[in-house]
Amino acid sequence: MRWSSVLGASLAALAIGGCGGGASSKSTDTSTSAPTAGASKQFRIVPVSYDGTACAPGWSALNPGGYDFVLQDRGSDAIAMTLLNATDGTAVSPTTPVTPGERASMRAHLHAGGSYEWSCQAPSQAAATSVAIQIPGAGTATSAYAPAGISIVQLYQPLADYTKYVSATLSKLRGQLAALVGSLRARDLAGARAAWLAAHLSWLSLGQDDGAYGAFGNLGNEIDGTADGDVGATSSRSFTGFHRVELDLWGRHDLATARADAGVLAKLVDSINQQALSQDLPDTTVALDSWVLRCHEILEDALRDTLSGNDDYGSHTGLATIGADVTATREMLHALAGLIAPRARGLVPTAREQLAAIDAAIKPSRAVPIPALPQVRRQRIDAAVGAALETLAPVSELMQISTTNS
Amino acid sequence: MTDLDRRRFLRNVGLAGAVAGAGALGATGIGAEAKASGGGQTADPLLEDGPPGNQSVADPAASMPAVPFHGTNQAGITTPRQPAGCWASFNVAAGSRAELADLFKTLTTEARFLTAGGTPPDPDGKYAPPTDSGTLGEVVPADGLTITIGLGSTLFDGRFGIADSRPARLVPMQPFPNDDLDPTETGGDLLLQICGGSPDTAIHALRQIAKATRGGMQLNWLYEGFASPARPSGVPRNHFAFKDGIVNPDVIDPAVSSRLLWVQNGGQEPAWTAGGTYHVVRIIKQFIEFWDRVSIAEQQQMIGRFRGSGAPLDGHSETDVPNYVQDPAGYVIPLTAHIRLSNPRTKATENSRIFRRSYNYNLGVDLNGNLNMGLVFNCFCQDLDRQFVAVQKRLIGEPMVDYISPIGGGYFFALPGVRDNNDWYASALLS
Numbered sequence: 001m002r003w004s005s006v007l008g009a010s011l012a013a014l015a016i017g018g019c020g021g022g023a024s025s026k027s028t029d030t031s032t033s034a035p036t037a038g039a040s041k042q043f044r045i046v047p048v049s050y051d052g053t054a055c056a057p058g059w060s061a062l063n064p065g066g067y068d069f070v071l072q073d074r075g076s077d078a079i080a081m082t083l084l085n086a087t088d089g090t091a092v093s094p095t096t097p098v099t100p101g102e103r104a105s106m107r108a109h110l111h112a113g114g115s116y117e118w119s120c121q122a123p124s125q126a127a128a129t130s131v132a133i134q135i136p137g138a139g140t141a142t143s144a145y146a147p148a149g150i151s152i153v154q155l156y157q158p159l160a161d162y163t164k165y166v167s168a169t170l171s172k173l174r175g176q177l178a179a180l181v182g183s184l185r186a187r188d189l190a191g192a193r194a195a196w197l198a199a200h201l202s203w204l205s206l207g208q209d210d211g212a213y214g215a216f217g218n219l220g221n222e223i224d225g226t227a228d229g230d231v232g233a234t235s236s237r238s239f240t241g242f243h244r245v246e247l248d249l250w251g252r253h254d255l256a257t258a259r260a261d262a263g264v265l266a267k268l269v270d271s272i273n274q275q276a277l278s279q280d281l282p283d284t285t286v287a288l289d290s291w292v293l294r295c296h297e298i299l300e301d302a303l304r305d306t307l308s309g310n311d312d313y314g315s316h317t318g319l320a321t322i323g324a325d326v327t328a329t330r331e332m333l334h335a336l337a338g339l340i341a342p343r344a345r346g347l348v349p350t351a352r353e354q355l356a357a358i359d360a361a362i363k364p365s366r367a368v369p370i371p372a373l374p375q376v377r378r379q380r381i382d383a384a385v386g387a388a389l390e391t392l393a394p395v396s397e398l399m400q401i402s403t404t405n406s
Numbered sequence: 407m408t409d410l411d412r413r414r415f416l417r418n419v420g421l422a423g424a425v426a427g428a429g430a431l432g433a434t435g436i437g438a439e440a441k442a443s444g445g446g447q448t449a450d451p452l453l454e455d456g457p458p459g460n461q462s463v464a465d466p467a468a469s470m471p472a473v474p475f476h477g478t479n480q481a482g483i484t485t486p487r488q489p490a491g492c493w494a495s496f497n498v499a500a501g502s503r504a505e506l507a508d509l510f511k512t513l514t515t516e517a518r519f520l521t522a523g524g525t526p527p528d529p530d531g532k533y534a535p536p537t538d539s540g541t542l543g544e545v546v547p548a549d550g551l552t553i554t555i556g557l558g559s560t561l562f563d564g565r566f567g568i569a570d571s572r573p574a575r576l577v578p579m580q581p582f583p584n585d586d587l588d589p590t591e592t593g594g595d596l597l598l599q600i601c602g603g604s605p606d607t608a609i610h611a612l613r614q615i616a617k618a619t620r621g622g623m624q625l626n627w628l629y630e631g632f633a634s635p636a637r638p639s640g641v642p643r644n645h646f647a648f649k650d651g652i653v654n655p656d657v658i659d660p661a662v663s664s665r666l667l668w669v670q671n672g673g674q675e676p677a678w679t680a681g682g683t684y685h686v687v688r689i690i691k692q693f694i695e696f697w698d699r700v701s702i703a704e705q706q707q708m709i710g711r712f713r714g715s716g717a718p719l720d721g722h723s724e725t726d727v728p729n730y731v732q733d734p735a736g737y738v739i740p741l742t743a744h745i746r747l748s749n750p751r752t753k754a755t756e757n758s759r760i761f762r763r764s765y766n767y768n769l770g771v772d773l774n775g776n777l778n779m780g781l782v783f784n785c786f787c788q789d790l791d792r793q794f795v796a797v798q799k800r801l802i803g804e805p806m807v808d809y810i811s812p813i814g815g816g817y818f819f820a821l822p823g824v825r826d827n828n829d830w831y832a833s834a835l836l837s
Contacts, residue, residue, distance in 0.1 A: 078720075078737045094703055097738040099720045099729070123735055228586040297808075300696050307774035310586070371773050382775035386695070393699035 043068045055120035056130035064112040073098040086115040086132035112137025158335040173202040177266040184259040207328035250314030292399035295332045296392035309371040319365035354388035470550025470603035475521040477823040482552030491601035495594030496623040509622035514830040523548035549603035556597040556685040556818025573819045575790035584807040591814030594626045631765025631782040649716035678834035681822030684790040687815035688783040710743025758796040760785040
């Protein structure tokens with residue numbers, strides 16, 4: 001019940017991306033229908049062009065149904081074409097690139113009662129928009145089939161809420177790192193290990209892990225990266241942060257080195273600009289795009305790095321790590337829930353249930369190397385994480401920012 | 407004479423006569439007996455045999471033709487990619503330069519026979535266990551077999567007095583920033599790339615070679631790979647479903663191969679290396695579960711091609727050449743797309759082009775329940791630094807790195823070819 005069936009029912013109508021992969025030509029499939037319903041339908045071919053100034057000249061009356069639009073750029077610049085719901089300007093197709101002299105195809109459904117227009121965006125110019133056409137019949141363009149695009153403005157509030165959470169967690173983290181350094185100064189190994197774990201879990205609950213998707217840039221990797229890719233492995237100078245201290249405390253039992261390495265770690269965390277997430281808000285579509293990715297990519301990292309045992313440098317706290325990753329994911333989901341819910345009914349409650357299932361599967365989260373867990377137990381965790389990931393995978397597409405609407 | 411006795415007799419006759427016919431003859435005999443012994447009794451279906459289990463390809467005509475073993479260059483490099491292959495890294499256990507030369511001579515003898523095919527000596531093992539494992543039948547088919555031998559930098563340490571002859575660029579493979587190299591699956595003194603018409607052909611060759619060289623070298627790591635059939639046409643797909651290996655320099659043209667592939671006489675390379683080439687193997691794990699949770703639009707932006715057709719994002723078919731000049735801002739093919747970073751198609755980067763020859767691998771299940779799948783990336787180049795390393799540096803941090811993890815492989819120097827029946831691998835190095 002928890003796996004795909006719940007989601008399958010509610011998301012079938014969305015079918016993000018469709019079955020993709022046009023047979024031989026460049027094509028984007030937004031035939032936003034359930035595979036059973038849409039697969040056998042005939043798609044009518046309609047050419048749409050950009051002539052260098054006008055977008056889709058000749059865009060005129062069409063009946064409801066599925067269309068293969070053949071996009072052609074007769075201008076001199078590469079452009080991006082998007083089919084819009086004319087009533088609110090949201091995208092009903094992905095933005096499709098077309099180069100001069102070339103064709104591209106894009107598949108979409110036009111719904112009875114809907115109103116549609118084309119946007120042609122050339123680099124560093126205002127987008128050209130076509131006339132709007134009205135599809136005969138009753139209904140609206142914002143059907144259950146197509147998720148409306150997100151405008152950048154809609155992400156400001158969720159991001160502001162999330163930033164507040166990040167700031168609070170960061171100050172907690174700084175206190176925990178001070179406790180770590182204090183324990184090491186007092187040569188208290190047990191105390192240092194406890195402080196390390198508390199601090200590491202705080203860091204993970206920021207959804208950073210090694211910072212691959214973070215707003216902290218390379219700092220993320222310096223704070224929590226593994227030695228993978230470092231020439232000289234764990235003895236490399238570029239191997240810094242939580243895992244280096246972990247190795248000191250559990251592998252090397254070297255308190256003096258740990259103290260120096262923990263000092264470096266505390267400095268790295270101090271250097272995070274608390275406003276990093278929001279400082280350049282107005283025009284960071286890209287940054288926001290990567291922010292919404294975290295909704296599933298935090299757990300992707302957990303699956304890849306932690307459940308494989310790859311990021312365990314001796315503390316064997318992988319289960320607790322997964323718990324913190326769940327916390328971080330839940331925070332992301334909470335921030336975006338209001339935007340996700342109308343676009344994918346059922347996704348948010350399903351994901352919440354599945355996150356709770358992960359929490360249940362990792363308990364008791366005592367210190368144990370994950371590869372040493374009995375297979376049955378490990379598989380239960382893998383299944384819970386895998387199920388949540390499959391549910392969360394569409395979020396980045398759902399949250400795609402429609403550039404034509406900002 | 408009982409049925410059983412007759413069967414033995416027939417089998418022996420068959421072996422003494424037409425070797426290839428023996429199996430078929432024996433099988434027919436068994437079937438005939440079963441029916442005969444049924445007599446007038448009611449047949450018990452549980453005792454009946456079904457039709458012979460010969461669903462797999464058994465037609466010897468399906469084997470690929472032999473690839474010539476002798477030549478200026480080794481086979482298995484510009485040879486069209488065969489369907490199956492294996493990559494085996496060995497450390498050399500030979501104790502002296504003379505023993506090392508013996509090892510290469512033995513390797514030559516084995517490879518010369520296996521790639522040509524034929525009846526192995528003493529197939530029945532009358533006085534000793536048989537010389538051939540027999541997994542390919544009594545007559546070994548050539549089946550397009552190629553055996554390509556490369557030397558690792560560790561072979562040029564102090565053991566054999568050849569340290570001064572090390573190819574100029576040959577070093578241990580150092581990790582790139584996105585790598586996760588496992589030392590037990592990286593490097594080695596010697597690499598065997600064995601490719602052929604089917605997996606059993608390749609693994610049979612490895613088994614024979616390992617048997618013949620047991621005291622001279624020992625296995626470090628082994629990967630088996632396959633090249634998928636065209637789906638539905640054109641270049642085969644990798645596990646990410648994208649056609650892989652569409653663009654390669656035309657190394658059949660000597661004007662190209664002399665600049666990009668084969669080490670030439672003169673220059674800073676030792677003389678013995680002429681006709682050889684650097685062989686890069688990268689075992690690249692692919693996180694296909696993660697990949698499958700990514701929209702096709704994002705997948706295509708990462709690669710720079712359409713998943714279905716293999717065409718570049720500004721084209722129609724896989725053979726279309728992307729036009730980067732027309733798209734300097736990366737509006738159609740992003741500046742970070744894999745195809746664009748690896749081969750920017752500029753005058754300045756043309757001499758960094760590499761010749762790729764990769765295979766897919768499947769290796770069971772990962773610790774976290776994921777499928778353990780990936781790519782045995784192979785490329786050959788005249789100058790490791792100018793070509794492969796330069797390309798790989800351009801790819802550091804590309805968006806695709808989240809979905810892959812290079813975990814092993816190594817840098818090797820693929821020897822010049824064995825010229826004729828009197829020549830042997832590495833003769834120019836060790837004579």
